[in-house]
Amino acid sequence: MMLVLAALGVWAIGWGVNIWVSHQKPGRWQSVVSATVFGVTAVIMWQLVVTGLEVSPVILPPPSMIFTAFVSSTDILWADFIQTFVKGALSGYVIGCSAAFLTALAIDRSNFLKRGLLPIGNFVAALPIIGMAPILVMWFGFDWQSKAAVVVVMIFFPVLVNTVQGLDAAGKMQRDLMHTYAAGYWQSLFKLRLPAAAPFIFNGLKIASTLALIGAIVAEFFGSPIVGMGFRISTGAGRLELDLVWAEIVVAAIAGSAFYGIVALIERKATFWHPSQRK
Amino acid sequence: MGMRNILPVFTVVMVIFALWYAFAIVLNKNWAEDKATRGGYELSFSELVADTWSQKKPRLPTPDQVAGEIWQSTGVAAAKKWRRTAGDPLFARISEVLNDKRSLIRHAWLTLSATMLGFVFGTGLGILLAVGIVHNRAMDNSVMPWVITSQTIPILALAPMIIVVLNAVGISGLVPKAIISAYLSFFPVVVGMVKGLRSPEAMQLDQMRTWFASKSQIFWKLRLPSSVPYLFTSLKIGVAASLVGAIVGELTISQEGGLGARMLQGNYYGTTLTIWAALILAAALAAVLVSSVGLVERITKKRMGFVQ
Amino acid sequence: MARNDPDSNRAPAETVISASNLSLTFETNDGPVHALKDVDLTINRGEFVSFIGPSGCGKTTFLRVLADLEQPTGGSVSVNGMTPREARMKRAYGFVFQAAGLYPWRTIAGNIKLPLEIMGLSKSEQNERVQKVLELVHLDGFGKKFPWQLSGGMQQRASIARALGFDADILLMDEPFGALDEIVRDHLNEQLLELWAKTNKTIGFVTHSIPEAVYLSTKIVVMSPRPGRVREVIESSLPRERPLDIRESAEFLAIAHRVREGLRGGHDDG
Numbered sequence A: 001m002m003l004v005l006a007a008l009g010v011w012a013i014g015w016g017v018n019i020w021v022s023h024q025k026p027g028r029w030q031s032v033v034s035a036t037v038f039g040v041t042a043v044i045m046w047q048l049v050v051t052g053l054e055v056s057p058v059i060l061p062p063p064s065m066i067f068t069a070f071v072s073s074t075d076i077l078w079a080d081f082i083q084t085f086v087k088g089a090l091s092g093y094v095i096g097c098s099a100a101f102l103t104a105l106a107i108d109r110s111n112f113l114k115r116g117l118l119p120i121g122n123f124v125a126a127l128p129i130i131g132m133a134p135i136l137v138m139w140f141g142f143d144w145q146s147k148a149a150v151v152v153v154m155i156f157f158p159v160l161v162n163t164v165q166g167l168d169a170a171g172k173m174q175r176d177l178m179h180t181y182a183a184g185y186w187q188s189l190f191k192l193r194l195p196a197a198a199p200f201i202f203n204g205l206k207i208a209s210t211l212a213l214i215g216a217i218v219a220e221f222f223g224s225p226i227v228g229m230g231f232r233i234s235t236g237a238g239r240l241e242l243d244l245v246w247a248e249i250v251v252a253a254i255a256g257s258a259f260y261g262i263v264a265l266i267e268r269k270a271t272f273w274h275p276s277q278r279k
Numbered sequence B: 001m002g003m004r005n006i007l008p009v010f011t012v013v014m015v016i017f018a019l020w021y022a023f024a025i026v027l028n029k030n031w032a033e034d035k036a037t038r039g040g041y042e043l044s045f046s047e048l049v050a051d052t053w054s055q056k057k058p059r060l061p062t063p064d065q066v067a068g069e070i071w072q073s074t075g076v077a078a079a080k081k082w083r084r085t086a087g088d089p090l091f092a093r094i095s096e097v098l099n100d101k102r103s104l105i106r107h108a109w110l111t112l113s114a115t116m117l118g119f120v121f122g123t124g125l126g127i128l129l130a131v132g133i134v135h136n137r138a139m140d141n142s143v144m145p146w147v148i149t150s151q152t153i154p155i156l157a158l159a160p161m162i163i164v165v166l167n168a169v170g171i172s173g174l175v176p177k178a179i180i181s182a183y184l185s186f187f188p189v190v191v192g193m194v195k196g197l198r199s200p201e202a203m204q205l206d207q208m209r210t211w212f213a214s215k216s217q218i219f220w221k222l223r224l225p226s227s228v229p230y231l232f233t234s235l236k237i238g239v240a241a242s243l244v245g246a247i248v249g250e251l252t253i254s255q256e257g258g259l260g261a262r263m264l265q266g267n268y269y270g271t272t273l274t275i276w277a278a279l280i281l282a283a284a285l286a287a288v289l290v291s292s293v294g295l296v297e298r299i300t301k302k303r304m305g306f307v308q
Numbered sequence C: 001m002a003r004n005d006p007d008s009n010r011a012p013a014e015t016v017i018s019a020s021n022l023s024l025t026f027e028t029n030d031g032p033v034h035a036l037k038d039v040d041l042t043i044n045r046g047e048f049v050s051f052i053g054p055s056g057c058g059k060t061t062f063l064r065v066l067a068d069l070e071q072p073t074g075g076s077v078s079v080n081g082m083t084p085r086e087a088r089m090k091r092a093y094g095f096v097f098q099a100a101g102l103y104p105w106r107t108i109a110g111n112i113k114l115p116l117e118i119m120g121l122s123k124s125e126q127n128e129r130v131q132k133v134l135e136l137v138h139l140d141g142f143g144k145k146f147p148w149q150l151s152g153g154m155q156q157r158a159s160i161a162r163a164l165g166f167d168a169d170i171l172l173m174d175e176p177f178g179a180l181d182e183i184v185r186d187h188l189n190e191q192l193l194e195l196w197a198k199t200n201k202t203i204g205f206v207t208h209s210i211p212e213a214v215y216l217s218t219k220i221v222v223m224s225p226r227p228g229r230v231r232e233v234i235e236s237s238l239p240r241e242r243p244l245d246i247r248e249s250a251e252f253l254a255i256a257h258r259v260r261e262g263l264r265g266g267h268d269d270g
Helices: A002-022 A028-052 A063-072 A074-108 A111-125 A129-140 A144-167 A172-180 A185-220 A229-238 A242-270 B003-039 B045-052 B063-084 B090-098 B104-135 B137-150 B155-168 B174-197 B202-210 B215-252 B259-269 B272-304 C059-066 C084-089 C108-118 C123-136 C152-164 C182-199 C210-216 C244-248 C250-269
Strands: C015-028 C031-044 C048-052 C074-079 C093-096 C170-174 C202-207 C219-224 C229-235
Touching: A002 A028, A002 B137, A028 A063, A028 B137, A063 A074, A063 A242, A074 A111, A074 A144, A074 A185, A074 A229, A074 A242, A111 A144, A111 B003, A129 A144, A129 A185, A129 B215, A129 B259, A129 B272, A144 A185, A172 A185, A185 A229, A185 A242, A185 B155, A229 A242, A229 B155, A242 B155, B003 B045, B003 B063, B063 B090, B063 B104, B063 B272, B090 B104, B104 B137, B104 B174, B104 B215, B104 B259, B104 B272, B137 B174, B155 B174, B155 B215, B174 B215, B202 B215, B202 C093, B215 B259, B215 B272, B215 C108, B259 B272, C015 C059, C015 C202, C031 C059, C031 C202, C031 C229, C048 C059, C048 C210, C059 C074, C059 C170, C059 C202, C059 C219, C074 C084, C093 C152, C108 C123, C108 C152, C123 C152, C123 C182, C152 C170, C152 C182, C182 C210, C202 C210, C210 C244, C210 C250, C219 C250, C229 C250, C244 C250
Parallel strands: C048 C202, C048 C219, C093 C170, C170 C202
Antiparallel strands: C015 C031, C015 C074, C219 C229
16 A cells, blocks of 8 residues: 555656646756656556555556566567567568558559559548458468568558658659749659658658557567567467566567658758658 | 548458468368368368368468358347347346356356456546546546556556456456456546547646636637547547456456457367467457447547538 | 928827837847847838838847847847837737738638737627728629639738728838839839828838838838837828829939939948
8 A cells, every 4th residue: 555655656756747847937857757757657556556455467567567577578579579670560561661662653654543542542541450360370371471562562652652742752843943944753752742642651651660560569469480579478378378478578568669760850950841851 | 441442441351352262272271171181081272272261270261161150149049049038028038138157148248248347447536536637636646657668568468467367366357358458448538548648738827827717727629629539549449458458358357258358268279269269259249349449439539620 | 301290280199109229139149140230210100100221220120029029138128118028918009020921721701810819809890890891902703712723912902901800000011012023013002001090000110122112111120130120210201192203303302312322322331
């Protein structure tokens, strides 16, 4: 009971600090400090409440236990990371994005195809494509190839739709200007339309980066060799080894946000001129 | 999608079907040829095509096979049950049909109810949190970065654990799936709603100040109506995510049924037709859900004067 | 300054707005910006006062200080004998922004009602006032339309109607016609004068246009930037009744010339 009261105390302190911070002069640091305080407070409370109320570790392990599991099984986590993220998600991401980009360039030349594919692409983007996973596992086997295939199928349409829309983003006046220079298709593509499309393409790439990891993990629920993040999560949950499952989720969270962060960073460098990136 | 897109869309759909049939030949060819070699007979091309389009356990079933499977497991199954329960009261007959374990209707219904329950809760909580974030600087600073980060991490990976843990504490059935659905729709709604509630321009807020409007008047008369278009964009993403959540939830507790459970069953027994039937039904469900939200969006926006 | 005082045949002047030594400094990353410095100004009841000057001269900032949208960092200001905040609470002024800022989800009548709802007027009174101000801006019959069904000029008239709806004595207008084309602008200027004559309100009007300022105003405040200060106050000798063709008169051109000279002086200084 003492620990639970302590948890409430920690919460009150954390909240108090954040209220104080929010009354300071606004700046970039403010949100960073606040978010960190909030995160740290949440983890400490989790620890105190779980140990204080003696919650069984098969329901919710305390952060300390997750940390121990993380440290003691880094080799397993690393192998899972390589299998799921590098082999499954990343290779699928590269294949899927390139395929979608090339398809977009191909259909961009035909107005008829664009008008036909865009509504379908938008429609497909809303479907539970992840359901294709069992079929693709049957076709491509249990190993990473089937996971990469799931990723390709999941990200193809979001990237395609964004790229096609992006290729239409250059303004009429700018195109007319290219026309007056007698620029050819490729000149106009590389000098005007692709740069103008970049913000849209990056939007597609960012969406795809989160979908890729989800696809690779969930596809493993349908069958995998005895390695992989999704495999570990589903079997770990079944065996009630929740500390390892949580450690795996921590890895997934870090990998997911780092992947997204890297794509966003490249976007910042590449589209610094766009209003959304200007400071 | 305007009238002028109908012909292109129709053409593309036809091309997709043609490709589908072509791929069915390619993918199912081996099995047909193996059978022919074992039986010691030659297959002409037309016989090969006929065989690949009508196998019992094809690697890729054709669209008509999938449609047939869906019809068998919905319409035919329901009709059978309906005839068998003749004489029972009407209401009991309907519930018998809906609860027929053999019928895909039951599985789709299970998935739909978990999706809707989760979606309603996720959306409600999302809107509440967004209101808090917009009105409280401390909350904005501390919670919002985590909400945004959570969009970039595969929270769907939590699904098996949530199901197992809730089962361990005695919660099973609809609720665990609905919880996964709820948190998948929660985050897009928070992000969209915060954006929407902040969408009024500085000028419009200044205008409210000159009239000495209170915080709640600004909220009800300016912020909330301004957020409607943003909310609907999020709701469309949210409802699709809710469905995915429910389906993935069903993968872990397949004994309770649902479209996800059917997919896992098909995966387990190698019956591709089962998987495809469940998959197409899930896609249809997603289409119906998203377009219903789209319909409500159109009506609301029209009534509110957002569109001409 | 003025050759014949236009207010000479009216009741003794009553001060509505007065500022003395008014200053406002914004702290930015590039150091302090003096948006207003030592501004002294008096505006009497029923006057039409234009503020003119290059961008950054503080004309909009001055209007926003009067409206309690910015806080001065020095000096004092009073509106109707109160602080700007008290004046805002008493709804002593209506404010018209550069963009019409009408809510797309409300009809024209609904938009005009918005401040009236906020002030808690009864439904019947709201309807009555909406009818009245719609007539004032010649928009009767358009109450049920949505803003996007109206032209830009009509939208801006609706936003003026909204500012008139709660019958404040003072009307503050921040470049209200800046985004409209010249033909529409002429038309609205004429209507604004007519409205001013009918309602006898005190109007503060920010503009970029010399002809507009001269045509509309009884008093023209010429401002200069960095720091923002009042360069000159020109009392207009034009009569209160002003047909559009007054703009070709020698008197009009003389005043316009003085304003231009004042602005040029301001630039030399900066």
